[in-house]
Amino acid sequence: MEKYGKIVQAAIIALGLLLLGLCIKGGFDNFTNKDRRVTVKGLSEREVDADKVTWTITLAASGDEVKPLVAYLNAKIGVVKQFLKEKGLDGKASITVESPDVNNNLANYYGNNPPRYAYTVRNSIKVSSKDTKLLSEVKSQDAELIDRDVIFESSYTYFEFTKFQELKPEMMAEAIANAEKTASQFAENSHSQINKIVEAGQGEFSIDDGDLPYKKKVRVVSTITYSLKD
Secondary structure, eight states: OHHHHHHHHHHHHHHHHHHHHHHHHHHHHHHHHTTOEEEEEEEEEEEEEOOEEEEEEEEEEEESOHHHHHHHHHHHHHHHHHHHHHTTOTTTSEEEEOOOEEEEHHHHOOSSSOOSSSEEEEEEEEEEESOHHHHHHHHTTTTHHHHTTOOOSEEEEEEEOOOHHHHHHHHHHHHHHHHHHHHHHHHHHTTOEEEEEEEEEOOOEEEEEOSSTTEEEEEEEEEEEEEEEO
C-alpha cells in the first residue's frame, strides 16, 4: 500500500510538472508573439463624374458715386439672368446674386497718383446646377453677352462631387480588403499567418480634381495593424 501511495504521489508530481511546463510554454509563446504584428495600408480609389457645378460671374464698374454704379450693375445682372433663361437654365439651376462690394479707391491707394475714380463696385452671380453638361454648354456660349454689353471681370466654374456618402461603405470595404491582402503577403514571406486586427484607422477621404474639369478622384487610405501567429 505504501508503495502504491508513492507511485500515485509521483504521478501527481509529474502531472503537476507537465501542467506547469505547458503553462510556462503558453506564457512564453504569448510573450514572444504579443509584439509580432504588422501595420499595413489599404487603398481604394475611384474616378467619378462631378454631379454639381457652380459658375461664378463677377461684374465690376468704377465711378465717383456709388448709387449709379449699383444701378448700372443691377441692370447688367438682369441681362445675365435673361441670357440664362433663354439658354434653358430656368428651373434647372439656382441663381444667387451676392451683395455689392464697394471699394473706396481714394482711401486705399498709395503713392502720388490718385486713382481715376473714387469707387469701384463689384457684384457676383453664382449659378449652380446638378445638370453639369447643360451649364457647361451655356458657359461656353458666354461670349454672346459681349454683344449685350456685358463684360465680366472674372468668370470661372467649380465642379463638385456630392454623392460621396453613397461610395463610402464600398470604398471602405475595398480599402480594408486590400490592407488584408498586403498583410497576408507579408505574413507569408515571414513564414507566419495574420491573426486578428489589433488597431484600425479609417483614414481620411479626399476628393481631388481629375484630369478633366468635370472629373474627380475620390481616395481613402486605411491603416490597419494585424497580430501574427505561427
